[in-house]
Amino acid sequence: MICGVDEAGKGSVIGPMVVAAVGCRAVEDLAALPIRDSKALRPKQREELYGVIFRDFAIAIVTIDAAGIDDARSRMSMNACVAELHAEALMGLRPEYAYVDACDVNAERYGRTVASHLDFPCAVVAEHRADARYKIVGAASVVAKVTRDRAIRELEQQxxxxxxxxxxxxxxxxxxxxxxxxxxxxxxxxxxxxxxxxxxxxxxxxxxx
Structure with a gap:
């Protein structure tokens, strides 16, 4: 399995951060989908793609709320927290290869950090703007963004x-x-x-x- 991982809400001051992993057997499986960085899509497009991705691909989602982020930041940097959550999402799918959107200025170092949290062999490739470079990461970006947007709407009800x-x-x-x-x-x-x-x-x- 090949996975892509991305998060939504890292820099937000309100609400959760959501990390999503999407897995497929081959990158060609996503060729027909108009997937790119979720921020470049309209909300309706994201919702439609979200439905297709959930129907056709393996998904793992990890959510951490505001209190959880505050607790994590008392013990580690935000980048270290994100790396742990990226790894947690990958643990849900256990792929052989993974592409992750790097949260560290040093992308290779970030990839090594994510891999260090895994308890199974996985080749982790971390790149900046991976959500725009790889459709599998773009798919994860869509799932993370839609999941977080829904969480924000729930907070608005309150x-x-x-x-x-x-x-x-x-x-x-x-x-x-x-x-x-x-x-x-x-x-x-x-x-x-x-x-x-x-x-x-x-x-x-x-x-x-």
């Missing part, structure tokens, strides 16, 4: 509009600021170890004692 969850989103920042002002603490869905959240807490509590 909290109201929270935006995309990323620090560049004014809706997300506005939600965090309003929640902190009302409740005196960041919401449980926020990653408290992120500087964005810590800074918002400090400035908001100063403005609204």
């Amino acid at each position: 909290y109201g509009k929270i935006g995309s969850g990323y620090p560049s989103d004014p809706t997300t920042i506005g939600f965090l600021r309003d929640y902190i002002r009302e409740y005196g603490n960041p919401p449980p869905c926020a990653r408290r170890s992120w500087k964005t959240v810590a800074n918002l807490y400090q400035t908001t509590m100063q403005d609204f004692p």
Whole structure:
């Protein structure tokens, strides 16, 4: 089996990070699918591809929530956390070959790190922008992105509009600021170890004692 692995939500301040692995017998199995980096697809396209991928290919998904990320970051770097989760997703499929989207500036080192967490032989190839280079990684990107988007929609049912969850989103920042002002603490869905959240807490509590 050949696998591709990618994650969604690594840099978000709200919600989970989702890692997905997609496996196939041969790369040609994906030739007919219009798969590329999930960020380059429209939401409807991602949902349609998600259904096809789940129907026709092996899938493994690992999700870590905000509290889990905060706990992991108290013990390791974010890149080390992602490497462990990439390996965990691969453990669900146990392929002979794997292509992963590198989260380290040194792609080869990242590949070695992922491989070191596996308990089975697997040739791990890590590259930057692997989701745009390899369809199998692009497929994993689609699964991870759709799974995370659904999780964000579930959070919106609980909290109201929270935006995309990323620090560049004014809706997300506005939600965090309003929640902190009302409740005196960041919401449980926020990653408290992120500087964005810590800074918002400090400035908001100063403005609204």
